Amino acid sequence: MSEQKYQRIWKTVKAIPVGKVSTYGQIADLAGLPGRARLVGKAMGYAPDDLQVPWYRVMRSTGQFAFAAGTDLAKKQKGLLQEEGVVVHNNRVKLSEFQWQPDLAELLFKLEF
DNA sequence: CGACTGACGCCGA
DNA sequence: CTCGGCGCCAGTC
Numbered sequence: 001m002s003e004q005k006y007q008r009i010w011k012t013v014k015a016i017p018v019g020k021v022s023t024y025g026q027i028a029d030l031a032g033l034p035g036r037a038r039l040v041g042k043a044m045g046y047a048p049d050d051l052q053v054p055w056y057r058v059m060r061s062t063g064q065f066a067f068a069a070g071t072d073l074a075k076k077q078k079g080l081l082q083e084e085g086v087v088v089h090n091n092r093v094k095l096s097e098f099q100w101q102p103d104l105a106e107l108l109f110k111l112e113f
Numbered sequence: 114c115g116a117c118t119g120a121c122g123c124c125g126a
Numbered sequence: 127c128t129c130g131g132c133g134c135c136a137g138t139c
Contacts, residue, residue: 002136005136023121023122024120024121024122025121025122025123028121035121035122035133035134035135036121036134036135036136037121037122037134038119038120038121038122038134038135038136039121039134039135039136040120040121041119041120041121042119042120042135042136042137043120044120045120055120058120059120060120060121060122061121061122061123062122065120066120066121067120073120
């Protein structure tokens with residue numbers, strides 16, 4: 001199995017700081033898998049609980065949640081983000097304000113690729 | 114092996 | 127802003 005890819009994706013997602021969000025596409029790029037946004041989505045679903053991957057900080061490139069408004073997961077995601085101070089409006093987040101802007105030093109330190 | 118299915122993304126109408 | 131269409135790729139049937 002391509003366990004290796006998932007490991008890299010999970011590690012990258014864990015590097016997202018509290019109070020910030022990222023997108024599936026951005027994670028794919030940072031994990032060295034450009035164009036594999038869908039794979040990131042799968043990786044979130046397969047992520048083991050004990051890894052404590054902050055999947056709720058990852059959304060679509062539009063700032064929309066990955067789930068339809070009203071669903072359990074969407075509500076959970078909204079709650080968790082608001083606890084971190086991220087403003088959520090109509091099932092979406094203002095990326096221009098909350099998207100994670102990783103700097104090289106941070107990536108080298110946390111990802112170690 | 115082909116068809117279908119997504120926690121996606123971009124572009125054009 | 128909404129649709130439709132296409133690219134992408136691991137899993138499943």
